[in-house]
Amino acid sequence: MTPLHSIKLTVNLIKEGKQVVAYSPALDISTVGKSEEHAKERFHELVQMFWKDISDRKVVDEVLTELGWTKVTENRGFPWVPPVVTSVDLQVPVAA
Numbered sequence: 137m138t139p140l141h142s143i144k145l146t147v148n149l150i151k152e153g154k155q156v157v158a159y160s161p162a163l164d165i166s167t168v169g170k171s172e173e174h175a176k177e178r179f180h181e182l183v184q185m186f187w188k189d190i191s192d193r194k195v196v197d198e199v200l201t202e203l204g205w206t207k208v209t210e211n212r213g214f215p216w217v218p219p220v221v222t223s224v225d226l227q228v229p230v231a232a
Contacts, residue, residue: 162218205218205219
């Protein structure tokens with residue numbers, strides 16, 4: 137497998153009971169760990185599997201475009217830029 141380039145992704149860490157979920161909106165993938173550190177380690181492994189899968193199936197352009205990534209020609213090495221992900225806290229109404 138070709139060595140991976142390094143990219144910066146937003147990863148949300150969500151505590152659920154005794155586990156921590158690591159979720160990346162830019163790739164729409166998630167994994168779970170026993171701690172934040174464990175969830176991060178598993179997320180790194182998952183990202184490697186994700187890239188290998190879409191590379192092996194030759195669907196990188198299709199998948200990343202569908203996920204909102206932008207292809208740029210002036211970027212040396214890895215030609216993709218992930219979507220900007222922001223998080224906000226909103227006060228929303230709920231039914232009683």
